[in-house]
Amino acid sequence: AQSVTQLDSQVPVFEEAPVELRCNYSSSVSVYLFWYVQYPNQGLQLLLKYLSGSTLVKSINGFEAEFNKSQTSFHLRKPSVHISDTAEYFCAVSVKSGGSNYKLTFGKGTLLTVNP
Amino acid sequence: NAGVMQNPRHLVRRRGQEARLRCSPMKGHSHVYWYRQLPEEGLKFMVYLQKENIIDESGMPKERFSAEFPKEGPSILRIQQVVRGDSAAYFCASSPTSSGGTDTQYFGPGTRLTVL
Numbered sequence: 330a331q332s333v334t335q336l337d338s339q340v341p342v343f344e345e346a347p348v349e350l351r352c353n354y355s356s357s358v359s360v361y362l363f364w365y366v367q368y369p370n371q372g373l374q375l376l377l378k379y380l381s382g383s384t385l386v387k388s389i390n391g392f393e394a395e396f397n398k399s400q401t402s403f404h405l406r407k408p409s410v411h412i413s414d415t416a417e418y419f420c421a422v423s424v425k426s427g428g429s430n431y432k433l434t435f436g437k438g439t440l441l442t443v444n445p
Numbered sequence: 446n447a448g449v450m451q452n453p454r455h456l457v458r459r460r461g462q463e464a465r466l467r468c469s470p471m472k473g474h475s476h477v478y479w480y481r482q483l484p485e486e487g488l489k490f491m492v493y494l495q496k497e498n499i500i501d502e503s504g505m506p507k508e509r510f511s512a513e514f515p516k517e518g519p520s521i522l523r524i525q526q527v528v529r530g531d532s533a534a535y536f537c538a539s540s541p542t543s544s545g546g547t548d549t550q551y552f553g554p555g556t557r558l559t560v561l
Contacts, residue, residue: 335487370554372552373538419488431548432490432501435480436487437485438487
């Protein structure tokens with residue numbers, strides 16, 4: 330079975346500061362990795378994902394995450410945050426092989442609050 | 446293109462009543478997934494359905510819970526004789542195909558069930 334740990338339940342930062350949201354996973358098999366974002370009163374939206382290839386993946390709004398196999402991590406970073414980035418962020422994994430690779434396993438989420 | 450719709454957004458039931466949660470997938474999507482988020486927990490997979498078929502219900506509690514995705518109409522998650530432990534946020538997601546973990550799942554805003 331897989332598990333996902335998001336080490337910080339809440340991360341407050343000031344506008345234009347850098348931020349890192351941490352995600353570690355545990356799995357005995359290879360996995361796909363995802364970050365989802367949930368804005369207030371909305372559904373979860375896919376922010377970025379790692380499937381294969383380059384270990385650094387980027388989103389269209391300036392976030393990036395790097396897959397580190399040795400440390401089993403997929404931390405999310407942004408060099409300069411905006412007020413509009415305030416949201417809850419979820420890290421998730423699914424197994425690469427086998428018949429149930431549609432099952433997403435999520436962390437508990439990290440609430441990012443960007444203050445002016 | 447409307448996103449995944451869920452209703453009601455909030456549902457209050459007394460112990461022993463039935464709860465019916467509805468999910469309309471995105472247009473053109475024939476794969477539906479239900480997840481549950483208990484307080485202080487991450488989202489957990491419950492069931493995966495295609496039109497008129499339950500593909501994987503390994504995450505569903507053995508009793509009182511059922512799901513369907515009829516040929517016409519929304520997917521329904523039904524909880525009979527609710528108990529306080531059923532209080533949670535229930536999220537529905539949909540995808541156009543099921544190409545393993547590479548296929549993005551699009552989430553609805555969730556239904557927050559409170560059992561009194």
